[in-house]
Amino acid sequence: MRNTAWPMFVGRVQVTLPLTALSFAIGLALALLVALARISTYRVLSGLARAFISIIRGTPLLLQLFIVFYGLPQLGVKFPPFTAAVIAFSLNVAGYAAEVVRSAILVVPKGQFEAAATIGLNYPQTPRRIILPQATRTAVPPLSNTLLSLLKDTSLGSVVLLTELFRESQLAAAESNEFLALYAFAGLYYWVICVALSAAQKRLENATGQVRGPMTETEHTPRIRVRGLEKSFGDRHVLRGIDFDSPAGTSTVVLGASGSGKSTLLRSLNALEVPERGVVAIDDVEVDFAGLATGRAGRRETERLRGQSGMVFQAHNLFPHRTVLEDVVEGPVIAQRRPREEVAAEARALLDQVGLGDRGDTYPFQLSGGQQQRVGIARALALRPKVVLFDEPTSALDPELVGEVLAVIKDLASQGWTTVIVTHEIRFARQVADQVLFLDEGVIVEKGTSDEVIGDPREDRTRRFLSRILEAG
Ligand SMILES: Nc1ncnc2c1ncn2[C@@H]1O[C@H](COP(=O)(O)OP(=O)(O)OP(=O)(O)O)[C@@H](O)[C@H]1O
Numbered sequence: 001m002r003n004t005a006w007p008m009f010v011g012r013v014q015v016t017l018p019l020t021a022l023s024f025a026i027g028l029a030l031a032l033l034v035a036l037a038r039i040s041t042y043r044v045l046s047g048l049a050r051a052f053i054s055i056i057r058g059t060p061l062l063l064q065l066f067i068v069f070y071g072l073p074q075l076g077v078k079f080p081p082f083t084a085a086v087i088a089f090s091l092n093v094a095g096y097a098a099e100v101v102r103s104a105i106l107v108v109p110k111g112q113f114e115a116a117a118t119i120g121l122n123y124p125q126t127p128r129r130i131i132l133p134q135a136t137r138t139a140v141p142p143l144s145n146t147l148l149s150l151l152k153d154t155s156l157g158s159v160v161l162l163t164e165l166f167r168e169s170q171l172a173a174a175e176s177n178e179f180l181a182l183y184a185f186a187g188l189y190y191w192v193i194c195v196a197l198s199a200a201q202k203r204l205e206n207a208t209g210q211v212r213g214p215m216t217e218t219e220h221t222p223r224i225r226v227r228g229l230e231k232s233f234g235d236r237h238v239l240r241g242i243d244f245d246s247p248a249g250t251s252t253v254v255l256g257a258s259g260s261g262k263s264t265l266l267r268s269l270n271a272l273e274v275p276e277r278g279v280v281a282i283d284d285v286e287v288d289f290a291g292l293a294t295g296r297a298g299r300r301e302t303e304r305l306r307g308q309s310g311m312v313f314q315a316h317n318l319f320p321h322r323t324v325l326e327d328v329v330e331g332p333v334i335a336q337r338r339p340r341e342e343v344a345a346e347a348r349a350l351l352d353q354v355g356l357g358d359r360g361d362t363y364p365f366q367l368s369g370g371q372q373q374r375v376g377i378a379r380a381l382a383l384r385p386k387v388v389l390f391d392e393p394t395s396a397l398d399p400e401l402v403g404e405v406l407a408v409i410k411d412l413a414s415q416g417w418t419t420v421i422v423t424h425e426i427r428f429a430r431q432v433a434d435q436v437l438f439l440d441e442g443v444i445v446e447k448g449t450s451d452e453v454i455g456d457p458r459e460d461r462t463r464r465f466l467s468r469i470l471e472a473g
Pocket residue numbers: 233236238256257258259260261262263264265
């Protein structure tokens with residue numbers, strides 16, 4: 001018994017392991033392509049990916065193997081048994097793993113995509129350098145299950161397919177052409193049932209709420225010009241005709257109650273939000289949103305505008321898989337294609353400027369919130385932007401860390417950077433602002449120097465807001 005079983009076992013392993021390894025590697029590569037196609041904004045591409053996933057998930061593996069082994073030869077496409085098995089298993093892995101990869105990409109926080117966009121990374125760069133390394137961590141556990149299932153399935157394949165079925169297939173192919181029609185019908189049958197089931201699952205998910213999942217241009221810094229900006233979210237009209245100018249080298253502070261539209265205004269300045277109407281011009285780049293082209297041309301226009309500014313987020317959005325120095329040099333080297341050595345030297349100087357000259361080799365999790373935010377500032381400055389946008393840069397910080405970040409921002413303002421700052425820190429606003437915009441329900445109700453708007457407000461709404469904030473502080 002031993003004498004006959006042992007060589008057979010060894011023979012199986014010799015087939016199973018390479019079959020698993022090869023199918024998994026090819027399947028994963030295909031899965032990545034299918035997942036990216038599936039979340040692409042190009043409808044044809046995402047439709048094809050969706051159809052592929054649906055067919056693979058909607059038909060039994062055995063049937064897929066039958067089709068590759070029996071069906072294709074009848075169409076004149078013949079492969080050696082091992083190659084046929086690799087093809088069938090790879091396609092199967094791709095169909096399942098594509099959904100795992102897609103979900104892992106969708107759970108990467110939106111802030112990471114926005115941070116990548118604001119440092120100028122483009123489509124292939126953002127997934128490759130920022131999103132996939134993070135998605136990999138999420139995808140590894142479910143993918144290891146896929147690997148285990150594959151190992152079991154290929155054992156089946158090695159026993160059944162590579163020996164019996166292949167022999168059968170030769171006989172069957174010789175016998176009749178009806179096999180192909182039979183498999184096509186069986187495939188359709190399973191697919192219809194699975195599509196109906198997944199439609200039901202989708203409805204259930206919707207009902208239960210789905211998870212959506214420096215070159216310091218002191219003298220020449222241009223001004224920002226904003227005219228007639230209008231932005232709605234659904235039927236909520238959030239910006240209702242915003243007009244203002246920011247002269248070069250000045251700091252504009254945007255104040256207003258929660259929900260008044262401050263962040264939306266700031267994010268419209270670099271087209272992270274795309275208004276329906278209005279003009280934003282930074283230096284010589286002007287975008288008229290009402291006439292924004294669709295598709296690629298529109299994206300190019302908004303990317304040019306985005307390239308004019310650096311942004312510091314409330315939740316710093318540092319890349320968790322990069323050291324501080326790598327994070328700061330990413331945009332200038334990859335998006336702006338500047339020489340790494342030059343950028344690294346500049347990045348070290350910037351880190352020094354924000355008080356973190358000795359922390360270049362650390363990862364974000366090793367830093368305090370205030371330090372992380374200061375890295376966020378250095379990252380924005382490394383892009384040599386015309387304008388630096390701050391979206392409530394201290395709101396997420398513990399009170400004792402607020403001061404260190406505000407001090408850095410004040411420093412920048414005094415060096416002549418043009419900044420637009422959304423903040424609730426009134427005292428800081430008073431010290432730093434050359435211009436204050438007070439926003440209420442999407443309208444600038446008061447605009448002037450900090451002495452005018454904060455020191456001696458004209459409007460009741462401004463007064464009420466200021467006294468509320470000062471009392472709370
Ligand atoms: N992506 C979005 N989808 C739907 N509604 C949104 C979106 N972003 C903002 N809003 C809504 O637009 C309004 C203005 O939001 P915005 O974040 O600009 O206000 P804000 O003044 O910055 O408030 P806060 O100080 O609380 O951050 C709010 O009612 C908000 O719920």
